[in-house]
Amino acid sequence: MFKDFKLIAGRPVYIQVKDYMKHLIIKSALQGGQKLPSTRELSTLLKVSRNSVISAYESLEDDGFAYTVQGQGSYVSQGAAAQSGPEAASWTLDWTERLSSQALLAEELDIMKRGIRAEKGTISFTSIAPDERLFELDQVRRAFLERMSVEGNVLLNYGYAKGYKPLIDYLKQYMEHKGVDLRGKDLLITNGFTEGFDLVLSALGKRHGAVVCENPTHHTAIKNLKLHGFGIHGVTMERDGIHLGELKRALEEREFDCAYLVPSYHNPTGIVMSPEKRQGLMKLMQHYNVPVIEDGFNEELRYSGAHVAPLIAAAGGGNSVIYLGSFSKVLFPGLRVGWVLADQELIYYLESVKRARTIHTSTLDQSILYQYLLGGNLEKYLKKARLEYKRKYELTLACCTEHIPYASLSGDGGLHLFVTFAEGFRTRELLAACHAQGVIFTAGDIFFTDGTGQNTLRLGFSRVADEDIRRGIEIIGRTARQLMRG
Amino acid sequence: MFKDFKLIAGRPVYIQVKDYMKHLIIKSALQGGQKLPSTRELSTLLKVSRNSVISAYESLEDDGFAYTVQGQGSYVSQGAAAQSGPEAASWTLDWTERLSSQALLAEELDIMKRGIRAEKGTISFTSIAPDERLFELDQVRRAFLERMSVEGNVLLNYGYAKGYKPLIDYLKQYMEHKGVDLRGKDLLITNGFTEGFDLVLSALGKRHGAVVCENPTHHTAIKNLKLHGFGIHGVTMERDGIHLGELKRALEEREFDCAYLVPSYHNPTGIVMSPEKRQGLMKLMQHYNVPVIEDGFNEELRYSGAHVAPLIAAAGGGNSVIYLGSFSKVLFPGLRVGWVLADQELIYYLESVKRARTIHTSTLDQSILYQYLLGGNLEKYLKKARLEYKRKYELTLACCTEHIPYASLSGDGGLHLFVTFAEGFRTRELLAACHAQGVIFTAGDIFFTDGTGQNTLRLGFSRVADEDIRRGIEIIGRTARQLMRG
Structure with missing residues (x-):
């Protein structure tokens, strides 16, 4: 001993x-x-x-x-030893037999457990997380220390389900500056977009059991819609956003509980819906009385052109749009903070659902984010980040145009591009062949609501070094041409 | 302008x-x-x-x-103005018509929306949150700065659904030191106890649709069991924990999907289940093959006596106990960090459910907690906190004995005492009468699974100043006697 x-x-x-x-x-x-x-x-x-x-x-x-x-x-002390031997009540269960269908489905749809693991040295275009080298740690440190010195004891004790009041007020004003009419609306802080979406889907009654969305769309949204038992009707994307004619036919044909839409830097196509289309879209939704869940994904990563107001702004004083916001793709995903801006009556109920799920979002995360935003750091950071991401965006675009034999290419900004090859091309085969050469990307089929998209892929460039962007895309292009010939 | x-x-x-x-x-x-x-x-x-x-x-x-x-x-810029006037697609919905039964129930069961608000100057015994004046901000600050300097960029970017690896490893060892056999087990980090419980209830199939638990029990657990559609069968509490005879009869009569138990500093009774009863309980559960969800609530707030191993330790190498841990009542509830320690196969599925819900718990919260624990601060803090809470516990106990005409009183430690009056006494009336005199507490009926407990109340003392404890309990006692005479 x-x-x-x-x-x-x-x-x-x-x-x-x-x-x-x-x-x-x-x-x-x-x-x-x-x-x-x-x-x-x-x-x-x-x-x-x-x-x-x-x-x-x-x-x-x-x-x-x-x-x-x-x-x-x-x-x-007596009795401090672990229980073992004959006196222990040690028995085993088969947990898989006792799991709910939801747990089984969550595991089945968990692409983190299905994806290719990037070994060291692999050039990986799979991530659309921000480049952590751009993070300004000193500003975060300062925000933390400032907040702690003002009200450290309070920050570490229980907070409120609705969120940290100064942050709620800040984000309300932030949304007002995007053109949102705040009258009759309220804001709930969530653990990122994902919790916000999950809470909203939980709170929404399944009167029709179906949701209409863009096709392709954000795969986490597809997963969570399925987990909540909603049928998913995807509507084709055009170069300037969702196909309104097709959407109209869908709305005509059957009833939907809501629409889930990503109007800016749409995941995975990177398309920004034009202001005209936003107006047309909202008129349609109004006509068919279908509320909209708007995913404010990446809205901040606009590299050029005029500000495009979110759909919730287009809805004016109405209460038909639920806006889900997050800085995760722009600022710090490690701080799990997002928000839901919606009708105040709806938020009142969402607050109770949130309280039953996670009590409240980390007050420390919220207060750091608040202090960081208050100090004007987002503006400074965005200036730098937009410059860097724009450069990478243009490099990736140029490399794709030079090397990849695509049928079409989209991406108006943000952190990724979306490539569509000719019909019949299979990007899963391309992925396997590229993986063998140390390059990976996201096969696009996971974003499609109808089992199509086998000829598409998503290229996330935010965390890839310039020379790797060049080398990686050259390999993808060369391999694609070989497969086309083969 | x-x-x-x-x-x-x-x-x-x-x-x-x-x-x-x-x-x-x-x-x-x-x-x-x-x-x-x-x-x-x-x-x-x-x-x-x-x-x-x-x-x-x-x-x-x-x-x-x-x-x-x-x-x-x-x-x-053109188009930057908010949409208003005839071109806006502004329409209103009646959201309450569109809410799910779950959202309506969550609001209905949300006691934060029902409780009495404590006006300034009120002596409030409703909270069992830690006293924030005990928090050692310098240690938290140091933990943050140390972790940030080691891996700040990483902490701010996406983490893993399962949790922050160093914290997972730390907590595994922490649980091993409580006597847990880790073989075949794994650990998932959650946003506090509440998320852990919610995830487990989501993942558990409703084969029988019922859960057995102590009566009374933690009201958040009652709420979440109801929200998940489980029937609740409460078993009477004795002075040393759940009534085993009654439990046996319940297990005999019908099948349960699981038991939910709070063996240490039980909420609301404050009772610590005796080591002998723990053994007997586990034998029963083994015999009827019913898994146990163990709420490790307040386990750290033991003021005297030998270490009592949690139920998951009593289960030895078996996989039948799911342990939900949290430092929220001891350390910092503002950091939303809890954990689930359970069978590794079960954790594998829970991880996917967690990812679908909130992606992962704040990495910053996790890393601060890890660094704080690693540095031995919990031990130092607990030494101080136990001393202070023990003092308050004894003061509250003495005041209750002196002033309150109770039928029975329980609480072996922790942050609250539980008072039971004679049959027929109504603590809701007592509460109304005390509230008029500036004193509030928690009426005990909300903790009961069968609509009883009208003659009980919970006194949380952690955040009440000494003189307020004296004055408040004197008022409660005097008022109770008046009501008894009246």
Whole structure:
């Protein structure tokens, strides 16, 4: 005994001694009622200071693993050892038999468990997360320290389901500056877009059991719509957004509980819906009385042209649009903060659903984000990020045009481009062939609502170095041509 | 125009100028194509530096709200104004008609929307949140800065659904030191206990549609069980935990999908289940093959006696217990971090459900907590917190004994006591009468699974000052006696 004790850095020695002794007690190497070595003895055995052992014994006592007999020393508490042997009630279940269909479906649709893992050295176009090298850590640090000094105790205790008030107010104004009429609306803070979408789908009754959306669309949205039991009707994308004629036919044919739409830098096509189409779209939705869930995805990553107001702005004083916002693709996805801006009555109910799910979003995340935004850091950061992403966007676009034998290419900004090959081409085969050469991307079929899209792929460029963009796309293009010839 | 501009502190002036101009553009006070005042002119009008106006105009341009004509000045972009008037597709829906039964039920069961609001000066025994004055902000600050300097960029980008690896490993060891056999088990990080419970209930198939639990029990658990459509069978509490005879009869009579149990510092009774009863309980559950969801609530707030191993430890190498852990009642609830320790196959599915819900828990929260724990701060904090809470616990206990005409009183530690009056006494009436005198507590009926408990109340003392504990309990006691006489 006491031979396998090893110190690690960054953790107080006395805690390590306590942990070690606990381990021995748990494993019954030291038994209930047994006397522990004297502090002097143990300090020699473990080669640590006697003070560390004294503190360790005190801490063992605090945790109820040992007790002191005055003048005699420390003893192991009865019952502290792990239960094992005949007295343990140790039985095993087959959990897979007991899982809900939702859990099974969540696993089945979990593309993180299906995708190709990028080995070291692989050029990967699969991510559309921000490039972390652009993050300004000093500003985040400062925001944290400022907020902590103002109200640290409050930040660390329970907050409110609706969110951190200063952030709610900030984001309301932020949305007002996108042209949103706030009258009759309210805002709920969520753990990113995903929770917001999940809460809204939970709160929405299934009167018709179906949702209309763009085809292709965000694969997480497809997953969550399926998990909530909604049928999905996808409508073809045109170069300037959803096909209105086809949408009209769909709305004519059957009833939908809502539409899910990504009007700006649409995932995966990168298309920004034109202002005219937004107007036409909203008129249609109004005519058929179908509410809209608007995914404000990447709205901030506009590289040129005039501001395009979100759909919720086009709805004026109406309450028919639920806007889901997030800075995850722009700022820091590690801070899980998003928001739902919608009718105040609806938000009142969403708040209760949110409270039942996660109580509230991390107050620390919210307060850091608030302080960061208040200090004008988003503007500074966006200036830098837009410049860098625009450069990468143009490089990727140029490389695609030069190397890839595509049928069509889209992407008006944001962090990715979408490539469509001729009918019959299979990007899964292309992916396999490229993977063998150390290049991967996202096969586009996962974004399609109707099992098509086998001839498409998405290229995320935000985290790929320039020379890798060039080399990767050259390989994709060359391999595609080989497959076309083959 | 330009008269109502007012500067606030803490936000760069140029951003405030930009915000102000955006506001005018959105409201069509400045219209598309209209020339903006010259920078010199606006700086005079708004009484800000010309540089601020120049930066504001640049930033307006970055956001697509303005454009520059070389040599002529800045102009408002077309289409940036909010949509209003005849062209807006503004219609209203009745959202309450479209809500799911789950959303309606979540609102109905949302006691935060039903409880009495504590006006300033009220002595409130309703909270069992930690006392934020005990928080050691310096340690949290240090943990943040240390983690940020090691891997700030990584922390701010996307993490993993399962959690932040160093924290997962730390908590596994932490649980091992409570006597848990980790073989075949895995750990998932969640947004506190509530998300963990919600995920587990989502993942659990409703083969029998019923859950057995203690009566009374944690009201959030009751709410979430109902929201998930489970029937709830509550089993009477004895002084040392759940009534095993009654539990046996319940298990005999019908099948349950699982048990939900709070063995330590049970909410609301504050009872710690005895080690013997834990053994007996687990034997019963094994016999009837019913898995257990164990709520590790407050396990750290033991003020005296030997360490009592959690049920998951009593289950040895078996996989039948799902342990839900959290430091929210001990450390910082504002950091939304909890964990599920369970069978590894089950965790594999829970991970996918978690990913579909919230992608992952705030990496910043997780990494701060990890660094805080690694540095041995929990031990130091617990030493201080236990001392303080124990003192308050004893004071509250003494005051109750002196003043309150209870039939029974329980609470072995933790942050609250539970008072039961004679049959027929109504604590809702007592609450109304005390509220009129500036004292509130939690009426106990909300914790009961069968509509009983009208003669009970919970007293949370963690955030009440000593003199308020004395004064508040004296008032409760006096008022109770008056009601009994009346």
